[in-house]
Amino acid sequence: MADKRGHRSSGSRRSGSGRTAPRSSSANFIGSDALADGSNRAAVAIAVFAVIALVFVGRLVYLQVIKSSEYSAMAQESRTANIETSPRRGTIYDRNGYVLATSVDATTIYANPYEVTDAKGEAKELAEILGGEAADYEALLTKDDISFVYIKRKADVEVADRVKELKLAGIYFLSDTKREYPYGQIGGQVIGTVNIDGEGLTGLELQYDDVLSGTGGKLVVERGRDGTPIPGGVKEEVAAVDGQDIIISLDISLQEKVEESLTQGVKDVNGESGNAIVMDAGTGEIYAAASLPLYDPNDLSTIVDGSETQAKSITQIFEPGSIFKTVSTMAILENGVMGPEDEIFCPAVIEADEYQVSDAHERGDETMTLRQILDNSSNVGISLSVEKLGFTELYNKIVKYNLNELTGVDYPGEGLGSLLPREQWAKITGYNISFGQGVSVTPLQMVRFYGALINDGVEVTPHFLVEKPLSDETPAYATEDVVDNKEAIPTITSMLETVVSSGTGTGAQIEGYRVAGKTSTAEIAEEGVYKKDVYNLCFTGFLPDSSSQLVCFVGANEVPGGGNVSSVFKDIMAFAIDRYKIMPN
Template identity: 55%
Template structure:
């Protein structure tokens, strides 16, 4: 009875467990990497792709001279021999990675050494032909081919495909059995995607932005080139840059596009929203006048303009052209009211994420109008006490540049050629009274022709836009003295293409601006895309 009971236990009750243990003892399972989808720019240029590579592994039980084998591997693969000794001397296993995703030529060199216990698998490796150009946009993948940052992360589910499986039989002491492949499930390749980015324009924007940050003496900067008619992001960058091909020295802040992921107080470029709201409501025209004292008292604070001036009377157009904080505050207070401004800020989407297809997008920051003190109410009218991202303000200017008051969702993805799936993006009517757009555009032209943005003028084109100078807070929450965040955002009205460009440089002395950088980027874009003045 005991013998029968034991047989039942072994052959029936524990049969599956013992069978699994037996299979595990004579097999080794390896995951096969799929080909990750290729990423193209809008003109079909390859931005990221997988190429053939070799993964080198070992059976430590077959290696009799660990030190010599490690030295020979280091001679081909680089690095110190000690890097490889750990894998070669791993205990209680018949499988250990020596080095993954090695260039094929290096794999062939190692193979030619004929080292005992060293084996090879066909693999794939991610490469970025343009190096650091658009590196932040594309992002990083890990050694297993999983997206870590940028679009590699955002679209990981369609780019990565499905891994395959290889199960190899092994004999005594882990020796592989020739031809003993038990399972060979091929990997399923990922899908390709096409982006809105023009890599050549992206390169120019990155180079010009970096030079601008250096020339202006800033800490970092951002630039956006956005198509107001479609929502396509043609180029976008934030310093410092990232090279996905070289991870040896990744600078802090380089792994994301801060124009998307970081809030800032926009300063005077936000005045355009205040004027748009007043013009929409029919409360003012460009010729509406306002008496502007030297300063305004609000609570225990004083508000003044950036440049010293005497008390004067200005038209609304002059207030915007000269970027008067006092004039903007009084016009909103006397005509629209702060409640009306708050409602329009929400309508314009200047407090919400845009929905861009990029991980970690920042939302705006704005407290409810019911909590505003008088000083905060004034401050918001000219872009202080409110935070948003550069992409959010660019989208708003796009609604003006389009002439229709429609804001499109900023985006990178424009096509999935592998599946043929149609890609669509939302749009929204954010400026209801479109009769306000033409006079507002004329006022923005006045900023460039007669006001603070004269050096932003693009030769041969009418240029509209707004300068911004914003204070920023330090770690204690106090505004830093004599240092500012400077920006400019604008477009070319009456042109055959409605591109909007934002340029911002942070932590710089006041007596500088970003207008020249904007001008150069728009000049390059006008030439590249053959934009004509209507």
């Protein structure tokens, strides 16, 4: 029967295929569409999920790979504090090995405000030891969102030890150094000073800061989430590199004598200020340089306007007055226009461009030799003698002697004077410049020129640095021969000796020694006019025919009524004679 049903079924499909087949076919078609729709929806869902996953993965890669170092640094920064550490600054020695500037042990005190439990009480205790106002310390100890604040930088070790004994919460200590100047104000303007960070501010501390300073280091202090330092969390990330020592040409003993003599000498003539400098013409080494008022680099609170920190013999320009007559006379001698005993008629007054030129002291008309003109410091005589030479040749010699150029000294802020171009000279300009008015220089420029007269016509670059002992480096300095006619050197020297033996510089005489030099009583220009009855006094000289080539300049400024400072030169050079065992040849 089963077979028969099967046959009927088969026959039935054949005889009724018009109705049955379509139903069966339609049902199969509808099922396929449903499956297709489901598959599409699943694919879309998967694609969306895949896109979302890619975004998350991309973001994860971005955060953990690309930005990881940045966020790591931010996290590190949020839980660390960096502290700069100072290197030990190099020592400055004088020419004989005496310490002029050194770094001594100090302690820097700092606080972590997160750990401070009694800001008011701690502030009071700090003020009692460190000085200052308790309110200022309290403000530091209560700072928000900060775990490091300086309380006292570079405190004396003994003072810091007293603070340590208090065992204050949140107060910590770092070993440090600070600058100290054993001789105080002696040589202070030359040596200079540094700021709280140990950076050179003035003088040789500034000039050689790159040599002396070394390289700072860095400490890293790690702290936990609550801001408290992690035990053992202070580590040195970068070690400080100490600076180099230097030896300079200053002789601290001569320096002290120069300061004493200058102070007394300026007081004696009622001057407002003054300066002095001593240089070895053969080497260019500066043995001493001082300016009034003096200052102590250990106590910067005494500085008023900053000028106290300068060695004004190097930085301050002035109209030199009669010491410049040596320049004019040397030019005349080099060119053979006149000899020391040649005469010229010198009226009491001469005129040029509606101006009158006369000597500082009244006299009548007279005839003078060139030697007498220099002895008596005659403005009229040197003007007429230079007119015979020619103003152009005077200008050329001033340039040849480098009196219009920086000396190149290794000291910050060297002054540069002024010399009008030759084409701008009127007749009165030539006269004025011949006796040192209408031209400006520094005392060091004049010392360098006078030095050439005792060094066979050769100028040496003035300097302080002698040696860097750690590197065994000895710097070399330029020299220049500025005198063409060497025969003029002993002649001008002889004339300068006469100035001291019988002229205006008799106060510079030193028993048993030949002294050559020139005095000056220069008017002071202010806003285009010269002050009345107030002068700058100076003397520049040396000891010819001796075992020394030291040249000394002494100046007193703003002196009422005039005067003479040649005796200050004598006082300084007599000390030098004894100290350096200077012998006449």
